[in-house]
Amino acid sequence: MTPTGHLDTEACYRAVKSRDRRFDGVFYTAVRTTGIYCRPSCPARTPASANVSFHPTAASAQSAGYRACKRCLPDATPGSPEWDVAADVAGRAMRLIADGLVDREGVGGLAQRVGYTPRHLGRLLSQELGAAPLALARARRAQTARVLVETTDLPITDVAFAAGFASVRQFNETVREVYDASPSELRGRGRSRAPAAARTPGAVTMRLAVRTPFAGRRLLDFLAFHVVPGVEVAEPGRYARTLDLPHGPGTVRLHLADLPVGGGTGFVVADFWLDDLRDTAAASERVRRLLDADCDPTAVDAQLGADPLLGPLVRATPGLRVPGQVDGAETAVRTVIGQQVSVAGARTVAGRLVADHGRPVDSPVPGLTHLFPAPATLAVLDPASLPMPRARGRALVGLATALAVGSVVLDRGPDRDDVRRALLALPGIGPWTADYVAMRALGHPDVFLPTDLAIRRVLADLSGSGPEPDPERWRPWRSYALMHLWNTLMPDTPAPAAKEN
Structure with a gap:
């Protein structure tokens, strides 16, 4: 049995025996005889099956008393793609924990964001991820600290607080426990230094x-x-x-x-x-x-690449991503600005809003002068003063108001269906806008926009006299299918091979 009981032990062990890198970050292998945990692709000798257990998170392995392998650095892997595919409570909580929410607002703040009591959330995460919220947050802090120690010249004290630790003592104790080394020893073995x-x-x-x-x-x-x-x-x-x-x-x-x-x-x-x-x-x-x-590009490309219509596009651009966001509210506002106008027009309007209402900042990068306007700032504007049609201005102000008061939250904490319903309840927000926001702001991998004019034109051009495209075949990766179709409209798109019959 595994700590959570839902990992397939035999399948996990086969992945470990083959050193399959596709599973790095999906689960972790803990070896009882050495007391360490590894990524599935660790180059060390494969342990006997009787001596291993499998954990869905690094925090689960750490809570069971294992320390990170110094050879394969198991915590230096992407997160599980299932967190975005399923978007269940565990996945949404992990996104917020990675953002540092527990460090800022505690377990109570995390529970409130996902809509559960702290006790129930703790039980759920322990069952699904093998660790409670505090342990998951601790593992994330330790991983951030290791990266900073090994790859930068920040003073150790600065690293402790940058990683989210409350004190240097807590930082030292955690690093020793997780990595079996002091921060100074980690720095000494660091493979690179920042420029x-x-x-x-x-x-x-x-x-x-x-x-x-x-x-x-x-x-x-x-x-x-x-x-x-x-x-x-x-x-x-x-x-x-x-x-x-x-x-x-x-x-x-x-x-x-x-x-x-x-x-x-x-x-x-x-x-x-x-x-x-x-x-x-x-x-x-x-x-x-x-x-x-x-994202798991191998799984995405395998399914979409087998489609007669999308296959040539996938082979021309393997590993295509769905661009996400650094601020869900900004993405939603920019989506409303871009309704029924060209990309160039939307950029111009958004630039004027930034210049007029964004907060000025100092940046070492030339050309970066402002933060995007906050929802609370846009919520008090007169729609008639905005450089757009009056109806769209009212929709933008209404959206900003909902974001400012919290009736719409785009931090990946709430359920996606609840967010979609809340968006559609706002005047001027239709299905295209709500679904595009779900794809970009909420990381939804299975969004399709059947009314998008550009997509309809591309599909018509690609299908020609052949069979009609069937987006249902592209589930659960329709967002990536959209990106491949949009990609054909981008400048300098690589030319795909001839369409297969």
Whole structure:
């Protein structure tokens, strides 16, 4: 039996024997004879089946008394893709824990966000993930601390508070228990150091784990095509934007390139400049959402690639991601702005809103001047003063009001269906807008937009005189199918092979 009772022990052991990298981050292998836990692809000798147990989270293994393997670094993996596919209470809670919510608001705050009592939430997470909320948050802090210790030159004291620990003593004790090494020893064995930029005050450079293949250039193309002046900038190989974080503003600059190795873990380099280092965990988690880092591209590409219509597109761009968000409210507001206008027009309008109502910030990246306007700021505006048709202005102000008062919450805590119903209840918000927000802001992997004019045009062009496309065949990855179809409209789209009969 496993700690949670729902992992298939035989299937897990087969993955360990084959060192299958696709399962890194999906489960963890704990070895009784050594007292350590590993990722499934650990290159060490495969332990006997009688000596192993399997855990759904690193926190579960740590709570059972195991320490992290120093060879394979099991916590340096993406999160489970099931958290987004199922979007159940456990998955939604994990997203909020990774954002640092437990550190900021405690278990009570987490329980309130997902709609359960603290006691019931604790029972549920222990059953599903093998650890209670505090243990899950502790594991996340330890992982953030290890990355900062090994890859930056931040003083150890700064690392402790940047990772979310309440004291240096708590930090030292946790690191020793989890990694069987002191912070100084971890720094001594660090394999790399951050570049000089990361040694300036408030600057941190991190490597964010993503599953491969990873179509980084196409993600960059999408983000660059939708850049809002003042909030975002893009240049060859890099994308940067401002961040509105719990303790203050920040900036991130991502180095985006294709990572072609399939089934394993790759890394995207992210340079952060933070007003408050306590926002390190929140900043990194929100950027990982933007990258769709926990996606399982092997599973997505296998299913969509077998489709006669989508197959050539998938083979031309393996590892295509659904761009996420760093702020759900911003994504929703930008979606309303973009209703029935071109992308260029939406960028212009959003840029004017930023210049007029965004909060000015200092950023080391040229061109980044403001945070996107907060919902509370937009909620008090006169719709007639907005640079858009009056009806859309009323819809935007109504949405901002709902976001400001909390009747619509887009932090991945609430149930997706509840969020959709709340959005559709607002004047001027239709199914296309609600579903697009679900895809981008809530990370929904199975959204299809049948009324989208561009999608209908692309499907007509691709299908020709052949059979009608059947989006039902693309479940549960219809959001990724949409991205492949939209990708054909982006500049410099790689030419797919001829359509198979």
